[in-house]
Amino acid sequence: MNLIENSPFARKLSNFVVLTASELSALQNLHKRRRIFLAGRDLVQQGQSDQAAYILSEGWVCSYKVQSDGTRQIVDFQIPGDFLGLRSVLLRASDHSFEPITDIQAVEVQTGDLLETFANSPRLATAVLWAASRDEAMVVEHLVNLGRRDADRRMAHFLLELGARLALVGIGSQTGYDCPLTQYHLADALGLSAVHVNRVLRQLRENGLITFRSGKVTFDDRNRLVEFSGFDPEYLDQAGPLLK
Amino acid sequence: MNLIENSPFARKLSNFVVLTASELSALQNLHKRRRIFLAGRDLVQQGQSDQAAYILSEGWVCSYKVQSDGTRQIVDFQIPGDFLGLRSVLLRASDHSFEPITDIQAVEVQTGDLLETFANSPRLATAVLWAASRDEAMVVEHLVNLGRRDADRRMAHFLLELGARLALVGIGSQTGYDCPLTQYHLADALGLSAVHVNRVLRQLRENGLITFRSGKVTFDDRNRLVEFSGFDPEYLDQAGPLLK
């Protein structure tokens, strides 16, 4: 029995391309160095190049950019099975930073190894990039969220989306999920101040829509919440691998 | 002499993967149906599936999402060489719409043909997805722009970025570029009202930074503009193909 097949990463890739034994083996070869990082200590600094990339196997991470004035924007959150820093390898420049939100486990992948694997297993390369392409769909949704929704709807939509993503990898339920984010994380992700995040959460809670408290998100009235925020999970759908 | 090699699309892919003759030929085979669309008439409707995708050869397009309340958010602008609707093919759902901003020429690519080409030429697939990954870097920058910059800086940054992208395909110069966008396009891209876009443009013009008028963007003081907006073009860099 091959362990690699059951890793969150391999399961994710299998949604797009059916992997052969030799492709799984190539994937296994990338898993040489398992590492552990502590919450709050960055993996990759913005602007460095020739970085390694990571495959996240345990814990939560966020990717973000810092501006010259010190404000930061969280671009996305990563959960087990997600690739970290793929773009910094593919494009020779790390265009953002990564902060572990919890203690995490990740597999370090050297740039050279990844490119070699891509060259030898182009189907595997296709699978990896395909999965990255779906992750982009979430970034797009995040962008719409920032551009055209007020703070209440933005928060509601964000928490619903996060729940949907976690559900895809078997975490959480229809009624809620565990969530290690602080209100500061929410602020930096949603383009709000931490103070206003607090007020928004209070209002959503008092309106009986959703409760965010002590590491737990609870959908108090999921239907009304979906209605209120205009949430549409269609972009997360994936009916099965298109490349046999 | 093979025409396909000189298309903007093939040139773009060559930045990532050196294409062989047979891969160029596979690419050529995708170019069966050249079509023309008129400005303002959408190519792909949000929410439809089983759509064709397009390779843009001439003109400008924007991709956007519309919300239930009627507001729209422009996610990105496409210029010659860009792929339209790749994700709607790869993920079996079209998650946004496309509006031609000018009259355009595009090559229609059927879902089946694309998947077949991907299966037979995985290196070509890698190149296409790799290019898509770089385009995502621009969406990320756009997201930071929406989340953490005020309207003036947002506009300045956006117009600089657009200029840098056009420069990559040989359009425009250090002093400015032709730009068919209306103030409504800018508003929908930047998450602002059209009225405020007008005020912002006036202020930037009166401050001697940049002029947007009658289809032309002019950098009046490029250095100060870069400084003002915090623009950093690093994420657009690409030093040459990594896969030989």
Added chain:
DNA sequence: CGAACGCTTGATGGCCATCAATCTCTGTGG
């Protein structure tokens, strides 16, 4: 047990949405 972190609440003000009116320019049909 002090310090750090995260959360909470109040007061003030500014950025930007909204409503409304006007102007220019282009294209179109009578």
Added chain:
DNA sequence: CCACAGAGATTGATGGCCATCAAGCGTTCG
């Protein structure tokens, strides 16, 4: 040739959402 419509641009007035400043609370941890 002119009237008209429509798209795009422009400017003023008003108000609301949310940032900012400030202060205080509870909890955890070295």
